[in-house]
Amino acid sequence: MKALDKAKVEVAVLLVERWILARLRNHRFYSLGELNLEIRKLLTAVNQKPFKKMPGSRQSVFDEVEKPVLRPLPARPYEFATFLRSRKVHIDYHVEVDFHYYSVPYQLLRSSRKPAKKIARKPAEEIVRIPHL
Numbered sequence: 001m002k003a004l005d006k007a008k009v010e011v012a013v014l015l016v017e018r019w020i021l022a023r024l025r026n027h028r029f030y031s032l033g034e035l036n037l038e039i040r041k042l043l044t045a046v047n048q049k050p051f052k053k054m055p056g057s058r059q060s061v062f063d064e065v066e067k068p069v070l071r072p073l074p075a076r077p078y079e080f081a082t083f084l085r086s087r088k089v090h091i092d093y094h095v096e097v098d099f100h101y102y103s104v105p106y107q108l109l110r111s112s113r114k115p116a117k118k119i120a121r122k123p124a125e126e127i128v129r130i131p132h133l
Helices: 003-024 032-048 058-069
Strands: 082-084 094-097 100-103 119-122 127-129
Touching: 003 032, 032 058
Parallel strands: none
Antiparallel strands: 082 119, 094 100, 119 127
16 A cells, blocks of 8 residues: 555545444444444445445455455564664673663673664563674
């Protein structure tokens, strides 16, 4: 998707949202599952509706254009990491990250004038990686 398509996509989402909410306005649901089932039915219906100015429907465009170029999801889930600025290696072979000290290989002390370039911090796993090679 190009940045120029953003407005078109937002208008399409707004249209679908209003179409579904308008049909659900006077209904009362007693469980989230019941609501989700009805939304799924209405979403299928809106995707099958033919376009006014073009041939086909949202579902047919998806099947013909988008589905053939879809790729499978990666085997490993995305891992969020925060990359911090360079840190100086102290005389005791440690670097400070968020007020915690981590030991590093002694070779990095020699290059302390050139600090470790990147420090990757993964808060979910509480792992700090300091690449040095």
